[in-house]
Amino acid sequence: NAGVTQTPKFRVLKTGQSMTLLCAQDMNHEYMYWYRQDPGMGLRLIHYSVGEGTTAKGEVPDGYNVSRLKKQNFLLGLESAAPSQTSVYFCASSYPGQIYEQYFGPGTRLTVT
């Protein structure tokens, strides 16, 4: 099992550009999450999904959109990137019965110039 994978690992964007981060999991988890981690900060929840076709806002959703068209994939989109979105993005997934014990991907380091 690959677990949780994230694509790409690194990306540099110019202000105003758009991009999509892909998260894939092969553990048949129902729940999936997108977090961001800024330097010296803990992880903050952006959006999450409790099942295929569902999405919900987390703590810091502004400037991001998400889609969960397939159970194994969770996409995070930035429509118009801003320097404040420079961060490391982590995707995670979990079983419904163990929603707090989340499995994380290796992260995507995004820089917006």
Next chain:
Amino acid sequence: DQQVKQNSPSLSVQEGRISILNCDYTNSMFDYFLWYKKYPAEGPTFLISISSIKDKNEDGRFTVFLNKSAKHLSLHIVPSQPGDSAVYFCAASDTGSQGNLIFGKGTKLSVKP
């Protein structure tokens, strides 16, 4: 306003000794607490958790203690090993949050041989 606080950014311990990492929370609705461990360039990995109905949970060298009246939890690692050197995040959640975790800023533990 931080709901989960880890007031020590770093901790250095000698190999074989006990490591104690502390965490305070402010939201009395939190009823489930976790510790995650993170190595550089990797995603966090789940380490140990505790429900608010307990005051202690043990897993091998790792023990988490919860003091609900003080809104405080701690992670004890005994004995500490060089491989334990990592950033440790405390996280909290409440029932019905669908797995929304609130993370602290993390404590960097260095275990010296």
